[in-house]
Amino acid sequence: MTAHIIAACRSAVVPRGGAFNALSIDALGAPVLRAALTQAGLESDQVDEVIVSNAIGGGGNPARLVSLAAGLPESIAGLSIDRQCAGGLDALLLAKAMIESGAADIVxxxxxxxxxxxxxxxRTFADGGAPKAYDRPPFTPWPDRDPDMAVAANTLSTSLSITKDVQDAWAVDSHKKALNHTPTSVEMVVIEGQSRDPFSRKMTPALATRAKQVSGTITAANMAVAADxxxxxxxxxxxxxxxxRCEGVEILGGATKGDTPELPGIAPIAAIKAALRKTGLRTNDIKCAEVMEAFAVQAIACVQGANLDPACVNLGGGALARGHPIGASGTINAVRLFHELRTQGGRGLAAIAAAGGIATAVILSA
Structure with missing residues (x-):
């Protein structure tokens, strides 16, 4: 039993506070889910399950919210997952597992x-002290091994001698490729008038040089912005x-792996190597790859560490030129990869790092 993607679409990625500012997660997700079903030529009552990755929505069951908002039958319970940034690819691996086990035919x-x-x-305290606001949960039980993501990215740049100039050049190239890529109506679902990613711009080395410093070599130009x-x-x-009687892109396989918590940016290397082993492929079998750019240094380190050809990576630009909607970013990479393979054929790779030192890689074949 094999699993195949027959339709894939996404919204634009819009920096927080932008055109999607007023949209709840179900209002944002439902039109995209509906569009994917329409592209697949399927009716709502044919769907067996809906799996949704969400990282910062506050819990509950976002998959149920999105499913009901999209008009799917009440019989679909929805399955929500949170593996932070990696969840969007893990949702695809879960769908593959459900189909291969015979538990579902359409997910x-x-x-x-x-x-x-x-x-x-x-955050509440055992001593009864006043609750204190916080921005993110802990990703390890040890505070000294749970650095801020930008601090961890700067540590990675130092340990691998990836300079700020190299990171900035990667960011400039990401924006350039994004501006040269025009999403089709098959890939992009227009919501609130957004038919392309609005953050993409004519980034230059001079602009990157003037960008606000965040941590060491990490700046506002070479790290992805928070987005919807x-x-x-x-x-x-x-x-x-x-x-x-339609054509699909097969999900050949994938892997989720944990690595050093202090250096989450390099975790995709282990996941990519595991995914290649599982599918019996080598890096030179990969025709195109979508590698997450939460930070330029992280993407550079993963491309180098996994021995990927930089010329085949992020052909239409990456998250540096779009933004980073955490729980959706992995699937956005998979959607981009799906349409690239539909055009070019061959095998492709999507990979993403996540806080806490974990990562997921998925290999598709057209």
């Missing part, structure tokens, strides 16, 4: 995140693929 899998509408968080966005893929069994 809609993806992610949605609204940085603009994320709830405020308060959604993406979904329709994953079907081989039996359903034949019944629908």
């Amino acid at each position: 809609v899998a993806g992610g949605v995140e609204s940085y603009s509408r994320r709830p405020q968080r308060l 966005g959604a993406a979904f893929c329709v994953v079907v069994s081989e039996k359903m693929l034949r019944a629908l």
Whole structure:
């Protein structure tokens, strides 16, 4: 039994406080889910399950919210997952596992995140002290091994001797590729008038040099901005693929791996190598790759460490030129990869790092 993506689409990625500012996660995710089903030629009552990655929405069951808002039957319970940035790719691997086990024939899998509408968080204390606001949860039980993400990225740049100039050049190139890429109506679902990623710009080395410093070599130019966005893929069994008489992109395999918590940026290297082993492939079998750019240094380190060809990475630009809607970013990479493979054929890789030193990699084949 094999699993195939037959439709994949996304919203624009909009920096927080922008055009998606007023949209709840269900209002943002539902139109994208509906569009994916329409592209697949499926009716709502044919869907067996909906899997949604969400990292900062405050809990509950976002998959149920999005499913109901999209008009799917009340019989679909929805499955929500939180593996932070990696969740958008993990949703696809879960869909693959459900289909290969025979538990489902049609699964809609993806992610949605609204940085603009994320709830405020308060930490309570055992001594009865006043609750204190916090921005993110701990990613390890040891504070000394749980650095701020920008601090960790700067540590990575120092340990691997990846200079600020090299990081800035990567960011400039990401924006350039994004500006040269025009998303089709098949890839991009227009919401609030947004038909392309509005953050992409004519970034120059001079602009990157003047960008605000965040931590050491890490600046506002070479790290991704917080953003809102959604993406979904329709994953079907081989039996359903034949019944629908359509072409699909097979999910060959993937892996989620943990690595050093202090250096989360390099975790994708282990995940990529594991995914290649599972599928019996080598890096030179990969025709194109979508590698997350939460930080330029992280993308550079992963491309080098996994021995990927930089010329085949992020052909339409990456998150540096879009933004980072945490729970949706992995699926956005998969959507980009799906459409690249539909055009070019061959095998492709999507990979993403996540806080706490974990990462996921997925390999697709057209």
